[in-house]
Amino acid sequence: MEILAYFFILIGVLSFLISAIGLLRMPELYTRMHIGTKATTMGTFFVVLGAIVLQPSWSAELILLTIFIFMTNPLSSSVIARAAHTDGARLEVDDLDKDIR
Amino acid sequence: MFETVTIILLLSMLITLLRFLKGPTLSDRVLAFDVLSIMGVSLLILLALHFEQSYYLDIALVFGLIGFLGSTLFGRYIEKGL
Numbered sequence: 001m002e003i004l005a006y007f008f009i010l011i012g013v014l015s016f017l018i019s020a021i022g023l024l025r026m027p028e029l030y031t032r033m034h035i036g037t038k039a040t041t042m043g044t045f046f047v048v049l050g051a052i053v054l055q056p057s058w059s060a061e062l063i064l065l066t067i068f069i070f071m072t073n074p075l076s077s078s079v080i081a082r083a084a085h086t087d088g089a090r091l092e093v094d095d096l097d098k099d100i101r
Numbered sequence: 102m103f104e105t106v107t108i109i110l111l112l113s114m115l116i117t118l119l120r121f122l123k124g125p126t127l128s129d130r131v132l133a134f135d136v137l138s139i140m141g142v143s144l145l146i147l148l149a150l151h152f153e154q155s156y157y158l159d160i161a162l163v164f165g166l167i168g169f170l171g172s173t174l175f176g177r178y179i180e181k182g183l
Contacts, residue, residue: 006102009147013109016140020113023120023136029128032120036132040139047143051150061158062146065165069139072169076135079176084128086180 005054012046015039029089030081037077044069103151110147114140131175138168 022035048066052059114137121133142161149157 002102006106009106010109012143013106013113016143017109017113017116019136020116020120023133024116029126029132032129033132036136040136044139044143047146051146054150055153058149058155058158061155061162065142065146065158065162068162069142069165072165073135073139076169076172076176077132079173080128080131080135083131083176083179084126087126087128089126089128 001053005050008046008050008053012043012050015043015046019043028092029084030091033077033081033084037073041070041073044073103147107144107147107151110140110144114144127175127179131172131179134175135168135172138164138171141168 016039019035019039022039023032026032026035045066048062052062117133117136117140121130121137124130124133142165145157145161145164149155149161
């Protein structure tokens, strides 16, 4: 049971690592936002799932935490995207399709 | 097992902190702060599992609330000013 729990937690933490690497390597703000919010939501879900498997008596509090993060994380990313658009951030034109033609 | 998971999480927090320090605009920094607060919530869950103390979960809940309020407030500040 402990191995299953730590397997779930490992999936979540690797998702966090992918999110961090993408946050460092992506070229502009909106692509960074794309990886910085979705992958962290998935990581939180899997960490909480592993915690529920490991300690079932805490499941009420953990499920409350997960619902809270699932509700607030898209909201805050939407606020940041709106603010960045007002601030003047625009999408960069992708040069890849020019190379193919 | 706990050590491996925690080291990977701390490494990803460190990389996110690099983006926080580097970020060209204010919006990048606010985004990195948002991601850092969610990673901090997961770190608190891992600490609660390791020490088997459930009050870390209360701290995680409050920390998630404060992080959400902080990023929303900074977004409003970028959009409209103080």
